[in-house]
Amino acid sequence: MANIYDVAKAAGVSPATVSRVLNGARVTPDREARVRAACAELGFKPNRVARGLRRQSSDVLGLIIADIENPFFTALARGVEDVARTAALSVVLCNADDDPEKEAAYLDVALAEHMAGVIISPASMTETDVTQLIGKGIPVVAIDHSPESAQVDTVASDDERGAYAATSHLIDEGYRRIACITGPRESWAAVQRLRGFLRAHRESDPPRRRPAVKYADFRVRGGYRAMAELLDSANPPDAVMVTNNLMAAGALEAMYDRELRPPAIGVAAFGDAFWSHLVRPSLSSVHQPAYDIGRSAAELVLKRRGNPDLDPQTVVLPTRLEIRDSSRRPS
Amino acid sequence: MANIYDVAKAAGVSPATVSRVLNGARVTPDREARVRAACAELGFKPNRVARGLRRQSSDVLGLIIADIENPFFTALARGVEDVARTAALSVVLCNADDDPEKEAAYLDVALAEHMAGVIISPASMTETDVTQLIGKGIPVVAIDHSPESAQVDTVASDDERGAYAATSHLIDEGYRRIACITGPRESWAAVQRLRGFLRAHRESDPPRRRPAVKYADFRVRGGYRAMAELLDSANPPDAVMVTNNLMAAGALEAMYDRELRPPAIGVAAFGDAFWSHLVRPSLSSVHQPAYDIGRSAAELVLKRRGNPDLDPQTVVLPTRLEIRDSSRRPS
DNA sequence: AACCGATCTGAAATCGATTTCAGCAAATCA
């Protein structure tokens, strides 16, 4: 493939001039025309690696997510892409799979390739290390919660309040023994949602004590197992608040296997899923603005790219309780 | 950040020797130890951009997919990742969103960054141009069908046969007016699945003619609209074969909105989805080995990386009809 | 002791763009 020297020769100018044409610096119209003609003729496209080496930057935005199969992250990715494209950035997705080691590998790639920015949903609040990125001036935006290694821009949804609302709703519907299936203890979101769940219990009238809590892994299988254990326990719950949509699918399956379904058992879940409409009777869910979280995160990257010394800011987007099928008929 | 010259100076050797240590060439143990110590001391990590420029290659594998929200592709991505990691390659996902323009942009990135390989589910059989990649010796593997621009390694599932089996099953169950909701005409998979559907009609005894066919977009909304139109038509079908899982979700929703559900209406769909268990009574589905397709594709990339002049080969993986709830009681 | 071959080393070239800097020409001003 043709390089900038070939083009320069073909156009009868120096490589510097070709570079200037490519980057919009001032060049006499006559030369500019010759350069453009030569570029077209030779099918020249500037080598991004060479450019990246010299410029110490690239126009690729890294998005490191915890689980590629989780619709929350795929919707988020859409939001990131839509904003990135307005700034002519390409988005590459990296699936860290909740594994700090894989995550570290991708952070290395982002660092080494001098990506234009990194949006990351940290696998671990303590282990995720973004200091090198920051040190090199690469904008980093965290989803949910800033890693401890460095304070960075963060976009989160109002998880605690969402969980509070969902749990209160179940209480209002008359359920007595409400359990919670939440994510791993290392996950900020899992912890916040559990807090909201517990607060709803404390603040109910009369206050309720010691609801059952299961920690799972935010995956379908984990949700299934947690629900199965709850249902098969000596004192099974009559309702459950599940803190993400994949686990909700698993939990529902466990219920179905036991011929249980709403409203005999109350279910509220975090997250939207296109399949949730197919579950009838339907369940209440806490809508997470995944797409908008993605948009906001990408906007923060762009903002910080312009002026790197801004103080880190946190954007919290509201969650919204969507009530469906509240026709509980207490038995 | 420290570069190779800093390390060389610290270790009292030349940069060439540092490079040799990094790449496993023979170096006296004494020097090697000094170099390793200096690397650790300075926290040195080789700059991948510089390496990429010199080597004209990188250790990133590009995966360009049509729709990030489609579980088929996310499962496929898992397969790719698992194989890639055995070869120490990082996988980056690019969401082309069925848009030839976005796709072209990502192909440009792959080309410019000299990726170790590209796995692509072509947005269009005619427009997708991979000749430049091929020309530069970058292994390209297509999902479903090779683009017309160049004959490349291809991994597909046996779509035609799967669709035939699913449709025949509906016929055997006694449904009379079976419609098909398939994807865009530009999609090879959509066309193959439609062919299987039509063949099942031709080869049934007695042969059936002119079944209703709707072309949609492989998305939930498209499936919903197509099904709504079918159901609201003068002569609605009593069964439907839907060629992907997202459209199946939409189609089911349209049915539910009209208080219709299996087995009053027969449904067979392509693809697996974790939520399909939640749809009860359940539907028959054609299992696509998405994960294995990803694995095979990645293996082909690795194979071709070793010896670039192999003839392009095509791997076809079997689909499997999963029959659920065949308790049709003809009315 | 002289020679040969094998092994290792570092100086320098290389990948392909960007950017600095000095030089030159044209335009502006006194």
Next chain:
DNA sequence: TGATTTGCTGAAATCGATTTCAGATCGGTT
């Protein structure tokens, strides 16, 4: 007209690794 500014231009340095190549070192043979 001469001095000064302005605007373009191209040669060369630069980014940071890899790799070629010529030379140094060492052990083993005759």
